[in-house]
Amino acid sequence: MTDSPPWADLFGHPEPYPEQADGIDAAVDAADDGGFLALEGACGTGKTMLALTAGLDRVRDPDSEFERVFVLTSVKQQLRQFETDLRTINDDLPDEYDPVSGLTLVGKADVCPYARENRGGIDRENVYERCEGLRERTRNLVGDGGATTTSNLVSEARSQQVGLMDSGSVATAGGAAGGASGPGDASDEGGAPAADYLSVDGEPTPYRPDTEEYDDVEFCPFYAGFLDDLPDDGDQAEAVPFDVTELGHVDADELVRLAAGHGSCPHSVMGALVPEVEVVIGNYYHAFDPVTTGTFTGALLDDSTFVVCDEAHMLEPRVRDLVSDAVADASLRDAENELTRVVQPLSFESAGAESDDAALVRGELEDADVAVEEIEAVREFYADLRGELDRRVTAHLDRERPDWRASMRELDDEEIPLRDPEEPGEDEITAWADGEGYGERVWARAEQVGAVVKRVLDSLEDEDKQRAAPGVGRTLNAWYREGHTDFFRAIELERTFDETEPPDSWRRAYNARLALHNCLPSEPIGDRLAEFGGGVLMSATLEPMDLFREVTGLDHLAERGRPVVERTYGLSFPEENRASLAVDAPKFTHQNRGAPGEENPTRLAHLDATAAVARREGNVLVGTPSYAEATWMAESLSERLDKPVLLDESSGDRETESLKDDFFAGDGKVLVTSLRGTLTEGVDYRGDRLSAAVVCGVPIINTARPQTRAVITAYDRRFESGFETALTVPAVRKARQAVGRVIRGPDERGVRVLLDARYARDSWNGVREYLPEHEREEYQPVSPDMLEVALDRFESTPQANGGG
Numbered sequence: 001m002t003d004s005p006p007w008a009d010l011f012g013h014p015e016p017y018p019e020q021a022d023g024i025d026a027a028v029d030a031a032d033d034g035g036f037l038a039l040e041g042a043c044g045t046g047k048t049m050l051a052l053t054a055g056l057d058r059v060r061d062p063d064s065e066f067e068r069v070f071v072l073t074s075v076k077q078q079l080r081q082f083e084t085d086l087r088t089i090n091d092d093l094p095d096e097y098d099p100v101s102g103l104t105l106v107g108k109a110d111v112c113p114y115a116r117e118n119r120g121g122i123d124r125e126n127v128y129e130r131c132e133g134l135r136e137r138t139r140n141l142v143g144d145g146g147a148t149t150t151s152n153l154v155s156e157a158r159s160q161q162v163g164l165m166d167s168g169s170v171a172t173a174g175g176a177a178g179g180a181s182g183p184g185d186a187s188d189e190g191g192a193p194a195a196d197y198l199s200v201d202g203e204p205t206p207y208r209p210d211t212e213e214y215d216d217v218e219f220c221p222f223y224a225g226f227l228d229d230l231p232d233d234g235d236q237a238e239a240v241p242f243d244v245t246e247l248g249h250v251d252a253d254e255l256v257r258l259a260a261g262h263g264s265c266p267h268s269v270m271g272a273l274v275p276e277v278e279v280v281i282g283n284y285y286h287a288f289d290p291v292t293t294g295t296f297t298g299a300l301l302d303d304s305t306f307v308v309c310d311e312a313h314m315l316e317p318r319v320r321d322l323v324s325d326a327v328a329d330a331s332l333r334d335a336e337n338e339l340t341r342v343v344q345p346l347s348f349e350s351a352g353a354e355s356d357d358a359a360l361v362r363g364e365l366e367d368a369d370v371a372v373e374e375i376e377a378v379r380e381f382y383a384d385l386r387g388e389l390d391r392r393v394t395a396h397l398d399r400e401r402p403d404w405r406a407s408m409r410e411l412d413d414e415e416i417p418l419r420d421p422e423e424p425g426e427d428e429i430t431a432w433a434d435g436e437g438y439g440e441r442v443w444a445r446a447e448q449v450g451a452v453v454k455r456v457l458d459s460l461e462d463e464d465k466q467r468a469a470p471g472v473g474r475t476l477n478a479w480y481r482e483g484h485t486d487f488f489r490a491i492e493l494e495r496t497f498d499e500t501e502p503p504d505s506w507r508r509a510y511n512a513r514l515a516l517h518n519c520l521p522s523e524p525i526g527d528r529l530a531e532f533g534g535g536v537l538m539s540a541t542l543e544p545m546d547l548f549r550e551v552t553g554l555d556h557l558a559e560r561g562r563p564v565v566e567r568t569y570g571l572s573f574p575e576e577n578r579a580s581l582a583v584d585a586p587k588f589t590h591q592n593r594g595a596p597g598e599e600n601p602t603r604l605a606h607l608d609a610t611a612a613v614a615r616r617e618g619n620v621l622v623g624t625p626s627y628a629e630a631t632w633m634a635e636s637l638s639e640r641l642d643k644p645v646l647l648d649e650s651s652g653d654r655e656t657e658s659l660k661d662d663f664f665a666g667d668g669k670v671l672v673t674s675l676r677g678t679l680t681e682g683v684d685y686r687g688d689r690l691s692a693a694v695v696c697g698v699p700i701i702n703t704a705r706p707q708t709r710a711v712i713t714a715y716d717r718r719f720e721s722g723f724e725t726a727l728t729v730p731a732v733r734k735a736r737q738a739v740g741r742v743i744r745g746p747d748e749r750g751v752r753v754l755l756d757a758r759y760a761r762d763s764w765n766g767v768r769e770y771l772p773e774h775e776r777e778e779y780q781p782v783s784p785d786m787l788e789v790a791l792d793r794f795e796s797t798p799q800a801n802g803g804g
Helices: 018-032 047-060 076-092 113-117 127-142 150-166 221-229 252-262 266-273 290-300 312-322 329-350 356-368 372-400 428-435 440-460 469-481 522-530 545-551 554-559 601-614 627-640 653-664 706-719 722-739 773-778 784-795
Strands: 036-041 068-072 102-104 212-214 217-219 279-282 305-309 325-328 414-417 487-495 510-518 534-539 564-569 578-583 620-624 645-647 670-674 692-696 750-755 780-782
Touching: 018 036, 018 047, 018 534, 018 564, 036 047, 036 545, 036 554, 047 068, 047 076, 047 279, 047 305, 047 534, 076 102, 076 279, 113 127, 113 252, 127 150, 127 217, 127 221, 150 212, 150 221, 217 221, 221 252, 221 266, 252 266, 279 290, 312 522, 312 534, 312 545, 312 722, 325 329, 325 469, 329 356, 329 372, 329 440, 329 469, 329 510, 356 440, 372 414, 372 428, 372 440, 372 487, 372 510, 414 706, 428 469, 440 469, 469 510, 487 706, 510 706, 522 554, 545 554, 545 564, 545 706, 545 722, 554 564, 578 784, 601 620, 601 627, 601 692, 601 750, 601 784, 620 627, 620 722, 627 645, 627 670, 645 653, 692 722, 706 722, 722 750, 750 784, 780 784
Parallel strands: 036 534, 036 564, 068 279, 068 305, 102 279, 305 534, 578 750, 578 780, 620 670, 620 692, 645 670, 692 750
Antiparallel strands: 212 217, 325 510, 414 487, 487 510
């Protein structure tokens, strides 16, 4: 590049698009002033490389106080894109540069050697409980007054391999670190059995396939290995068994290979690396979930971190979920039982029986400054609260579904509001508790009581268990503490079926939760962003930018002197390579279209228009407002089209990935999905994977739910535009995400169709105003009868040569 900017050597391609160069400069300037860039860039405009380059420029600048880039994304596909772009940067760095060190954060289930191989009684379902128990026992063995040292534990675990090898009972091919045997052929002609070591993804480790024991106490040798590598000063970075600065980016598989192969705990090594690398890639949990930040990623929450919030149009709804909470009926029951087990030894003691358990309980309570009477009061409160929950659920079902006992398998999910969603005020559970004499003292002390109950039971009981009392206490404390305008409380009933419950109890049909919903998360979002030194919030769909700034707390940061800079970049690729159509079909509202399968002019118009696009050559993506509508559309298209029609249903990741593979393979197909699913955001339909996308209707969520009405009310009070801010704008962003899948490069060609009169013209419930200006200009209205003409005209237009 001529007159190359300071960040040119960190940019992973020969030359940036003009929008990329402008965005990098804007992000760097904003971060220098402690501010943020709010960036909307169309799919394919290189936002990932833009953000990484800007952040690394600040990290590598010796005059800058930034030490790392912290990437947050809500979509796994985008996480992989950041990994790919970071490797591209490292591959293209000049020789005089050190590689950029990076790390991808994942959960314990993804890196625990035992869980990955389903050994040692540990799998992905119980890994958290088992891990915490094994760690606790390992620390007890080597802590003050412990029975041994970490060196002894590690030596004994490794010696099990050596002993097996010396005995001739295993093969001795290829050794792992510390003398462990490795994969290979048997060492004798008699065909000795393969070495009895734990191998993770083909990488040998120094230990046997199961956890170890010392004096009949089970421990984790990998965790012991990590503790043994810790220096006396406790500097965790010194316990990392490899030099991350020489490796570039380390993903989960590489981390497991390096750490477990050495004999150290990969998850502990990951935690030790968090503050040491230049780029940390994670998800929103790692920055906004209170438990995760309190125990794992807190070191990243300071002004030396340049934060990148990818898919930032999802920031508000995702964080709303993370800062909301709930207490399940089963958790209340378990917490009550846990409190009972704590006070039982004291009850026996008062009856004249002395015990070590009673002494342990009294000691823990004294250390925590918690009285026995407080535990008994909280236990009584939990019991009465379950009784009140039972009474309210039964009364609701008797009132709304009088025959519910005879038709339990036919019940649907329910939500029982505890106040009028549109009139903020004290909820009925809090009012009931006050009337029963459970005042502030019980609510406020529930959290402290839960914490001490966990410590007592972890000492009294030898089994690995996730204790209910701490979480229940924490949530009930918040229930009493938080306000009633921004928070909405309800009883949620989730459909299940448990034959162990009595046949006349609702618990046979439902899981119930006392839910505390944060309707307006702008404050916690803004407060958390304020902890970072600066950064980029970006998406293909942020507009309208003024609303985005409001709901994410950016305006509050600007008021506090933290600059917020905006950039909106449309597609810079040749316009003649794409047809962008807003079809003036009847509004695809629930009132107009009726139930799925109903025949009426609205449904017929949308089916006709969708079929007109879908029968064209290549793969076509069709997005509908719900999975029920997707089913109707897929069945209807199958009757009209010669090409295969695939239906996406609400399912797990494995089924979704298989569906994508089917869609991409072979000749053209039609894939029908819900606009609230996972196939319309973050998925890479590069090249010829997608030739057209059709959006039917505006995917506004059901407004009948009490929680939704409470959110609208909270937004009305804060922004005076509750319905539009909370529902309409996010729905339009969903639609724009879907059609944005089509064109992702300068040489790609395709059709983008917004099918609904609300996109085509202004009306009392129109949404055209929520499209950014460049899209309003590009999505020209077309009548349904002229759609075929517009498609024919586009297909007859020669493809432009790409550039950039």
